[in-house]
Amino acid sequence: MKRIxxxxxxxxxxEAERLGLVFHTPEGRxxxxxxxxxxxxxxxxxxxxAATAELQRLCLLAAQDVIDNDRFAEFHIPEAAWPVIKxxxxxxxxxxxxxxxxxxxxxxxxxxxxxxxxxxxxxxEASVVQWYWRREAMPATDQFNSIHEKLISQWGDIKPYLKxxxxxxxxxxxxxxxxxxxxxxxxxxxxxxxxxxxxxxxxGWNGGRREFRDPEERRIQSVFALYxxxxxxxxxxxxxxxxxxxxxWIEPIWKMLWSNKALLAVLWELFPGHPxxxxxxxxxxCGMAEFVRKxxxxxxxxxxTLHRRAGDTATDGTYGEEGFVWxxxxxxxxxxxxxxxxxxxxxxxxxxxxxxxxESDGPITDNLSxxxxxxxx
Amino acid sequence: xxxxxxxxxxxxxxxxAAMTGCSSERERCVDGNNNIVEDRNCQGPTTxxxxxxxxxxxxxxxxxxxxxxGSTTPGAGDADSATSHGVIGGAGEAHGAGGEGHGGGGGE
Numbered sequence: 001m002k003r004i005x006x007x008x009x010x011x012x013x014x015e016a017e018r019l020g021l022v023f024h025t026p027e028g029r030x031x032x033x034x035x036x037x038x039x040x041x042x043x044x045x046x047x048x049x050a051a052t053a054e055l056q057r058l059c060l061l062a063a064q065d066v067i068d069n070d071r072f073a074e075f076h077i078p079e080a081a082w083p084v085i086k087x088x089x090x091x092x093x094x095x096x097x098x099x100x101x102x103x104x105x106x107x108x109x110x111x112x113x114x115x116x117x118x119x120x121x122x123x124x125e126a127s128v129v130q131w132y133w134r135r136e137a138m139p140a141t142d143q144f145n146s147i148h149e150k151l152i153s154q155w156g157d158i159k160p161y162l163k164x165x166x167x168x169x170x171x172x173x174x175x176x177x178x179x180x181x182x183x184x185x186x187x188x189x190x191x192x193x194x195x196x197x198x199x200x201x202x203x204g205w206n207g208g209r210r211e212f213r214d215p216e217e218r219r220i221q222s223v224f225a226l227y228x229x230x231x232x233x234x235x236x237x238x239x240x241x242x243x244x245x246x247x248x249w250i251e252p253i254w255k256m257l258w259s260n261k262a263l264l265a266v267l268w269e270l271f272p273g274h275p276x277x278x279x280x281x282x283x284x285x286c287g288m289a290e291f292v293r294k295x296x297x298x299x300x301x302x303x304x305t306l307h308r309r310a311g312d313t314a315t316d317g318t319y320g321e322e323g324f325v326w327x328x329x330x331x332x333x334x335x336x337x338x339x340x341x342x343x344x345x346x347x348x349x350x351x352x353x354x355x356x357x358x359e360s361d362g363p364i365t366d367n368l369s370x371x372x373x374x375x376x377x
Numbered sequence: 378x379x380x381x382x383x384x385x386x387x388x389x390x391x392x393x394a395a396m397t398g399c400s401s402e403r404e405r406c407v408d409g410n411n412n413i414v415e416d417r418n419c420q421g422p423t424t425x426x427x428x429x430x431x432x433x434x435x436x437x438x439x440x441x442x443x444x445x446x447g448s449t450t451p452g453a454g455d456a457d458s459a460t461s462h463g464v465i466g467g468a469g470e471a472h473g474a475g476g477e478g479h480g481g482g483g484g485e
Contacts, residue, residue, distance in 0.1 A: 017393055017397050018390065018393060019386065019389065019390075019393070020386065020389035020390070020392065020393040021393075022393055022396045022397055027415075027416065116485050119483050119484040119485060120484060120485060121482065121484030121485060124389070127384070128384055128386065128389075131382065131384050132384070145382075146382070148382075148384045149382070171482075171483070172482055172483050173404065173429075174482050175396060176482050176484070177482035177483055177484055178392075179389070179392065179393070179396070180484055182388055182389055182392045183386075183388075183389050185388055186386055186387055186388040186389045189387065189388060190385070190387070200483075204460035204461055205460065205461055206460040207461070213460045217460060226482075226483055226484050227483045228483055231483065299483075299484075299485040300485055
């Protein structure tokens, strides 16, 4: 694994925009960064792929443990949702994707930083934009990337289980979320599913008919929501739980068990010392001299405290009311003074599908981190 | 290995063309006096005075300038409908954004 400085394509902004990456330079800061790329050996890619499959196996076992032992309180999940999560886990409703965030230095085994199993983004960048970049900038190399075809294939399998005439794709209004949802909608359409887009705020509830409706008063029976379950429960709690069995929500509600960082502590409890896991606890540092304290539900690196012997580094934000997890500090993976994190995509029932790399100037990956493409040979 | 791999886009391309062209209604983050502030104030769980303001016009459009003629809600709903939109739990999209990427959405 190497970081290589390269010259960006002269027309890279136009190329990125053409492929839907209209948010390549938000507020004047580079987000899509092709002034560098990461090079892997085939062996390293195989290590990442195997670790991703292994972590998915462990996470399935961890979720089963939470379900079997009613550990929802450790995840601070509202009690009204517990039976619905259990039913959804047993019924196995449609699911499409998730992204493991891994620390990897090319030498030590990849370790799990967190699992973005509910609303992962960076998808269009990983699946499409970096593939076109490779074709033009590194045509003699390959890339760990079959995300696009696996998505289409998984939508094809899901199609018979959808309800109603349309699968809705709901997101917030910002460019990144709207375009990520549009991309997923594109892949669903290519699998032969009839689709529509709407904003989450336009999902309506008809109290008389006890059903969700779109702005044209059509009943919503199947919906992909790029909107975290803890927010869906805050916004629509009664109606969504009451009608969960009649509506297909993608991702399913049981993903609350994976997108919550309490998962990290459950994993360590069940598989202590596993090479792809970092020590993690819900009650405190438990003797770890150095640790990272993360809120159970924060996004984009907010409210994270990195405690090292030399001192603390912290990010601010508005998360943390649900509690924290204390996680061991991952081995330093620093290249040219940059800190990459591998986002390893898992397409449901299709397995590991590829990676996208986010690079930061410091040890905490946050909303300023840049997407840097990769290749291997 | 160098697989040949077909990655085709349809909806994304047309959506991208629309987004990079002229937007019919733009949104701005404003304070309680409808003065434009940085977008990040409206991203993440919003508390206090900052909120999105849709449409309208401002002199210059830069942070600090005043915006008027728009609305705090995007578009106009059907007031006669028995369906309530975006107010079910009172929160609507008060959380900022939904994905977990780089930009303060609901994704990451």
